[in-house]
Amino acid sequence: MTPVALGEVRIDRIVELEGLGYEPTYFFPEATMEGFAAERDWLVPHFWDAAADTYIRAIQGFVVRTRRHTVLVDACVGEGKERPSTPAWNGLRSGWLDRLAALGVRPDSVDYVLCTHLHADHVGWNTRLSGGRWVPTFPNARYVFHRAEYRHWETHGDGLTGPGAMDGAFVDSVLPVMAAGQVALVDDDFAIDDEFVLEPTPGHSPGHVCIAIQAGGRRAVLAGDVVHHPIQIARPEWNSRFCVDPALARTTRRRFVERHADTGTVILAAHFATPTAGRIVSNGPRCKFAV
Numbered sequence: 021m022t023p024v025a026l027g028e029v030r031i032d033r034i035v036e037l038e039g040l041g042y043e044p045t046y047f048f049p050e051a052t053m054e055g056f057a058a059e060r061d062w063l064v065p066h067f068w069d070a071a072a073d074t075y076i077r078a079i080q081g082f083v084v085r086t087r088r089h090t091v092l093v094d095a096c097v098g099e100g101k102e103r104p105s106t107p108a109w110n111g112l113r114s115g116w117l118d119r120l121a122a123l124g125v126r127p128d129s130v131d132y133v134l135c136t137h138l139h140a141d142h143v144g145w146n147t148r149l150s151g152g153r154w155v156p157t158f159p160n161a162r163y164v165f166h167r168a169e170y171r172h173w174e175t176h177g178d179g180l181t182g183p184g185a186m187d188g189a190f191v192d193s194v195l196p197v198m199a200a201g202q203v204a205l206v207d208d209d210f211a212i213d214d215e216f217v218l219e220p221t222p223g224h225s226p227g228h229v230c231i232a233i234q235a236g237g238r239r240a241v242l243a244g245d246v247v248h249h250p251i252q253i254a255r256p257e258w259n260s261r262f263c264v265d266p267a268l269a270r271t272t273r274r275r276f277v278e279r280h281a282d283t284g285t286v287i288l289a290a291h292f293a294t295p296t297a298g299r300i301v302s303n304g305p306r307c308k309f310a311v
């Protein structure tokens with residue numbers, strides 16, 4: 021992804037995995053192959069592999085640098101985590117931290133870690149193994165989690181099965197940061213300076229938030245998993261199989277698409293494949309994602 025510049029704010033992505041997704045109608049249970057085919061003219065080549073007849077997705081985080089702060093948004097799967105439900109994640113060693121270093125960001129220079137939500141593919145790098153214990157990867161960072169999201173996983177445990185399950189992610193990637201005293205549980209009104217504000221977007225998970233960044237007269241939204249794949253810009257009624265509250269997830273996604281359509285806002289979602297950054301634009305009766 022070409023870095024996104026909003027005035028003096030710069031946004032880069034750090035890719036952990038990228039490639040073909042699951043069976044489309046497995047991951048999006050309400051989807052139809054005909055529905056994907058109808059949007060193929062703009063999904064191919066970045067987001068749909070015509071030869072394999074399936075979708076393309078990434079797992080990535082973003083680093084946002086302002087004049088004052090270095091902020092990491094979403095911490096991917098992580099290194100050496102036991103995730104037996106998802107073979108591609110199990111014991112993963114992806115070099116993600118090296119790619120962060122290549123951008124000139126050392127772990128001790130990160131001021132904030134924001135997780136859009138606490139699913140296993142968004143919290144992994146919160147911790148790393150040191151002396152047989154999971155410890156915070158970013159020793160000087162304040163880790164920001166939405167209170168409703170934290171309380172949900174604290175009281176409901178893993179609650180997911182099959183590929184993509186938590187497999188203990190809350191225990192190995194969230195609780196150690198809490199124990200280290202580095203967590204700020206926040207509500208909808210949290211902001212960093214004048215540049216970062218939360219956009220509450222519950223449904224995919226109970227306390228899911230997007231992070232809106234406004235600077236230099238431009239606006240970007242780090243969208244997490246409100247939209248997993250660009251097809252959901254055209255079909256906001258299609259949930260992923262991991263949307264905790266399906267009805268609310270649909271409503272939130274529709275509103276998200278309506279709010280940002282034809283506004284020029286740069287959308288950066290956690291699983292949109294290269295080139296990742298784009299805008300929501302009208303496309304006849306629906307919308308599409310334009311890169």
Ligand SMILES: [Zn+2]
Pocket residue numbers: 139141142245290291
């Ligand atoms: Zn995700």
